[in-house]
Amino acid sequence: MVEEESLRVVRCGGSQLNFRRAVFSADSKYIFCVSGDFVKVYSTATEECVHILQGHRNLVTGIQLNPNNHLQLYSCSFDGTIKLWDYIDGILIKTFIVGHKLHALFTHARAEDSVFVIINKDKPDIFQLVSVKLPKSSSQEVEAEEVSCVLDYVNQSPKCIAFGIEGEYVAAVRDFYLSVYFLKKKKTSRFTLSSSRNKKHAKNNFTCVACHPKEDCIATGHKDGKIRLWRNFDDDKKYTYTCLHWHHDMVMDLAFSVTGTSLLSGGRESVLVEWRDATEKNKEFLPRLGATIEHISVSPAGDLFCTSHSDNKIIVIHRNLEASAVIQGLVKDSNIFTGLMIDPRTKALVLNGKPGHLQFYSLQSDKQLYNLDIVQQEYINDYGLIQIELTKAAFGCYGNWLATVEQRQEKETELELQMKLWTYNKKTQGFVLNTKVNMPHEDHITALCFSNAEKSENPTLVTASKDGHFKVWILTDDSDIYKKAVGWTCDFVGSYHKYQATDCCFSEDGSLLAVSFEEIVTIWDSETWELKCTFCQRAGKIRHLCFGRLTCSKYLLGATENGILCCWNLLSCALEWSAKLNIRVMEPDSNSENVAAVSQSSVGSDLFVFKPSEPRPLYIQKNICREEVQWGVFVPRDVPESFTSEAYQWLNRSQFYFLTKSQSLLTFSTQSPEEKLTPTSKQLLAEESLPTTPFYFILGKHRQQQDEKLNEAMENELVQLPLTENIPAVSELLHTPAHVLPSASFLCSMFINSLLLSKETKSAEEIPDEVDMEEEKESDNSDEENDFTEKAQDTSNTDLGEDILYQLSKSEERELRKFRKVDYSWITAL
DSSP: OOOOOOOEEEEOTTOOSSSSOOEEOTTSSEEEEEETTEEEEEETTTOOEEEEEOOOSSOEEEEEEOTTOTTEEEEEETTSEEEEEETTTTEEEEEEEOOSOEEEEEOOTTSTTEEEEEEOOSSTTOEEEEEEEOOOOSSSEEEOOOEEEEEEEEOSSGGGEEEOGGGSEEEEEETTEEEEEETTTTEEEEEEOOOOOSSTTTTOOEEEEEEOSSSSOEEEEETTSEEEEEEOTTSTTTOEEEEEEOOSSOEEEEEEOSSSSEEEEEETTOOEEEEETTOSSSEEEEOOOSSOEEEEEEOTTSSEEEEEETTTEEEEEETTSOEEEEEEOOOOOSOOOSOOEEOTTTOOEEEEOSTTEEEEEETTTTEEEEEEESSOSOOOOOTTSOOOEEEEEEEETTTTEEEEEEEEEEETTEEEEEEEEEEEETTTTEEEEEEEEEOSSSSOEEEEEEOOOTTOSSOEEEEEETTSEEEEEEEEEOOOSSOOOEEEEEEEEEESTTOOEEEEEEOTTSSEEEEEETTEEEEEETTTOOEEEEEEOOSSOEEEEEEOOGGGTTEEEEEETTSEEEEEETTTTEEEEEEEOOEEEEEEOTTSSOEEEEEEOSSOEEEEEEETTEEEEEEEEEEEESSOEEEEEEEEOSSOOOOOSTTTGGGSSEEEEEEETTOOEEEEEOOOHHHHSOHHHHHHHHHHTOOOOHHIIIIIHHHHHHHHHHHHHHHHTOOOOOOGGGOHHHHHHHHSOGGGOOOHHHHHHHHHHHHHHHHHSOOTTHHHHHHHHHHHHHHHHOSGGGGOOHHHHHHHHHHHHHHHHHSOOHHHHHHHHHHHHSOOGGGGGO
């Protein structure tokens, strides 16, 4: 039973890994990065996520190693707290409540028990760099009330603030100004660059700053691609700077090496530049990194660098400028045209990825599986160039087919349109292009859908377009004299009074097709393609259509641009109910009758979960986010939940994910007992659920049986069985060096015999019965034994029991010889 609390919106898997600079551990084994509400710990060797540090209630905005303990990590968040973590075990040590919205975090060794954060106190656009005193306390949560201002009017980006050698000064850049604050002297030096808009000083804006770790030198990056090295900045009149210039666009980030002998820079060229000894001539390059470099980090040991990129990936780089690992998150494309889809085979989230690609992303492991190149053309990064865009995609036949639509349009009359159908190849475990259709319609395609009925023999695809037609595509035999093949061809073209087709969808059993033509909804028979009926409410152009599922399959839902949600009954061909809602997203759950609808209001986005048969919503949550929700999808759960509350039962079988305008992937969550478990408890639970190994079969099982028999012996005062270590097969296997052991086939028979020997040993309950039988036999053969006293009989029983435990009878020895003659060599082939 799940302990139920209020639902909350959380940033789930797929969050930005490049939101802030990544941080290395002191030994360079781990790399930390913020990811929504979490902090993720990755291995630099295996690229796997080792821990997820959960505890913040809002977006994590900064992470830094504890300078006084290299096994601990600080993190800050918009929730107004600073948390201290033991990242090795993934344990939250302490929470410091600051109270302000924290935008960035800085630490240095000389500031004992203090950290620096960026906050905005008075106005939302004015930010301050403040020092926060972290009080010492034994309690789990501590209020950090001692806050002192260091610098005013700073940039909220952590790339625009850097601490100098041993924390003696802090440098901050904003617009055309460089401010250097000396912490001991409490003195500020300010430097200004020209802001005139002539060609020479067109883009002097500061973009980032870095401080030399060994010398009094400050490096600043600029919008025009130049890097300036500032010296003698303790004097407002004697300061000097030199320029380095390679980047043709703005410098995104700068970082000095640990020794200070090299300066690293990156920008939109996707090239990491290393300036050796800060000279123009002596520089090295690492090109073709794939996307704009957003952040650069250096490990404390100095042996590794890492770059964070605009396509949500982190590349770990060796000191010799060789990439060693790539941590790829959910790619954030400029526009998500395809929406959110679920691959029926892999249960992966599918949407636009790199330009011209579909990305398959695992929500369970929060890791990109692979990219599928749809456009299959080289991408040229040029602002003025009209690119080919992947606009539509849909899965059909349980993941066996994939349909995609790509388009390019320079002028209104010059539309390039192409539809591709891909088949899943089991040998290559990927999609292979099967059919390519040039100009399937004369205008933009507005929707495409497959008929996914279970009893459907022939796959069917329907496309709707602004040209006023919808087309039915079927899979046909395309055999020739050389080989047998299948391909897609147009089977039917439908229209309704030359209105633009806006959306289409199939019923759950595939018997009906609904196509919306502006304000009118038409229902077609999928076998004869005859028009059955029409619905017209004159409530505006239809934006979304979907059929009900399971017991609600007789209902059809439609959302209009004028903010009306309509529900029609297909049996009575009448309007069942309507509601005034400005629906942006409407998604049915394939595992239940529930439908999730997200409406847009002036305040934000609201969620409504309902069944088409009941106009009363099952669940309502206002203001799930302030921005517009663009797409949503239900993802089936691997293990169903067990919410008992009627308001939460819609989350039992599926989980609802939605994508906002800023491309944040969000979902709904409640605090379950699993989240309240400490990582240590989770580790213990994991150890208990580990699969059995050969060593467990050799030792663990014997010890478990031995403990059980020992307990029974203590209760019944019987003699215990010999220990497992006394079995010769086990002793020989464990104590003999591996390089001199005989073959496994030789040891196998000996080991099996040892197991059979232990199983053939008489149990404690069978011993008294066998003793009595032997006594009766002896009494028949000898009259003298009948004169024994009862006490003597008890003594002989005990002695005889000991003999049975350690000595086998003749019948048992004969049975044992039979088992030893059996060939067990087949086990080695398993």
